[in-house]
Amino acid sequence: xxxxxxxxxxxxxxxxxxxxxxxxxxxxxxxxxxxxxxxxxxxxxxxxxxxxxxxxxxxxxxxxxxxxxxxxxxxxxxxxxxxxxxxxxxxxxxxxxxxxxx
Amino acid sequence: xxxxxxxxxxxxxxxxxxxxxxxxxxxxxxxxxxxxxxxxxxxxxxxxxxxxxxxxxxxxxxxxxxxxxxxxxxxxxxxxxxxxxxxxxxxxxxxxxxxxxxxxxxxxxxxxxxxxxxxxxxxxxxxxxxxxxxxxxxxxxxxxxxxxxxxxxxxxxxxxxxxxxxxxxxxxxxxxxxxxxxxxxxxxxxxxxxxxxxxxxxxxxxxxxxxxxxxxxxxxxxxxxxxxxxxxxxxxxxxxxxxxxxxxxxxxxxxxxxxxxxxxxxxxxxxxxxxxxxxxxxxxxxxxxxxxxxxxxxxxxxxxxxxxxx
Numbered sequence: 001x002x003x004x005x006x007x008x009x010x011x012x013x014x015x016x017x018x019x020x021x022x023x024x025x026x027x028x029x030x031x032x033x034x035x036x037x038x039x040x041x042x043x044x045x046x047x048x049x050x051x052x053x054x055x056x057x058x059x060x061x062x063x064x065x066x067x068x069x070x071x072x073x074x075x076x077x078x079x080x081x082x083x084x085x086x087x088x089x090x091x092x093x094x095x096x097x098x099x100x101x102x
Numbered sequence: 103x104x105x106x107x108x109x110x111x112x113x114x115x116x117x118x119x120x121x122x123x124x125x126x127x128x129x130x131x132x133x134x135x136x137x138x139x140x141x142x143x144x145x146x147x148x149x150x151x152x153x154x155x156x157x158x159x160x161x162x163x164x165x166x167x168x169x170x171x172x173x174x175x176x177x178x179x180x181x182x183x184x185x186x187x188x189x190x191x192x193x194x195x196x197x198x199x200x201x202x203x204x205x206x207x208x209x210x211x212x213x214x215x216x217x218x219x220x221x222x223x224x225x226x227x228x229x230x231x232x233x234x235x236x237x238x239x240x241x242x243x244x245x246x247x248x249x250x251x252x253x254x255x256x257x258x259x260x261x262x263x264x265x266x267x268x269x270x271x272x273x274x275x276x277x278x279x280x281x282x283x284x285x286x287x288x289x290x291x292x293x294x295x296x297x298x299x300x301x302x303x304x305x306x307x308x309x310x311x312x313x314x315x316x317x318x319x320x321x322x323x324x325x326x327x328x329x330x331x332x333x334x335x336x337x338x339x340x341x342x343x344x345x346x347x348x349x350x351x352x353x354x355x356x357x358x359x360x361x362x363x364x365x366x367x368x369x370x371x372x373x374x375x376x377x378x379x380x381x382x383x384x385x386x387x388x389x390x391x392x393x394x395x396x397x398x399x400x401x402x403x404x405x406x407x408x409x410x411x412x
Contacts, residue, residue, distance in 0.1 A: 030241040031147030031164040038142075039183065059244070071245045071314065071333070072232040089232035091141050093184045095202050 003054030007063040015082040021052040025075040033074040115186045116214030118144020120377025122170040123396030129177035131404040140185040143167030150240040210372040210403045215379040217340035226309030234315025239263035246333040255337035261288040277301045342379045366399035374399035
């Protein structure tokens, strides 16, 4: 299942996670962001409980968007053991992201 | 899950209006068709508002493309969301390699490859993508609330981006190397907006910054000038996405648009092209012309296949 990350739960769900985490920074007005929807859905299905896949709405969660220097969306960041290990700008395909989550 | 050994009647490369439109027609001709495209909806999903697509007074690009996708899928389209890396001619048919590493076979191909935003190709551009440089004003305007930005370009897309950014930014420089030409409605809005400063006949030399963009350098008759900006929105048009067509041996015009005839045929048998990437429709490059070219291409593919099979 695709999770909903927020300013409030980011530390607990992303930074303290013992599994790899994918955060998809998005906003409702961003057309290309909508195209990421089916991709994150499939990743969540594919990885099951081996990784956390979630979205963060930058309009409602400005603190995290600003902390991670988001200036262009969709932006996708991958976290392992509380560290950001990889970042992407723009729509990415499933395989590219799956590779980084392994 | 699709069968990898399946032979499709038609593989459509590109999932924008031309590709989805082609699939809708192909499915109704009962052609087994597969769409391979990196971004379902293509460039259209970046449009905030579309007011010239018949049947809709006003609709967002992503809503319109969702409807296209739903209709194509309901009629039987399979969609692989991935870049197509290569097409090879094998015997009578084609083999398309997707970015996923999978290969798909078909009897015919429609190239609905679309366009990429044109880049400035100046120092600093690649380095600051996502760090102040943006190619999508509707997506990224919010991040520049109360900031100073530059919009690069002299056409309607640059003007529309500038007007949209004016709702967020404090100051917008609209910079173009020549004279600007806008639709009268946009020109009027820009003229009346005190946040917007027009700089014409100025070529961009460099984007500077540290972690993010800090300034832009341009050159005009008055010499070189550096102005502090936090964001740069690039709206200088688009270029056809033709790498895989080139490798296959498809003929293009001098601007690298795929040459098609009235049936959307290319120089290679069983290869058709549709949408912005072609020389068709007087290069009008609208959603409605892309869909129409897709329909014509699917019709041509169908006629060729039934002639060949009978």
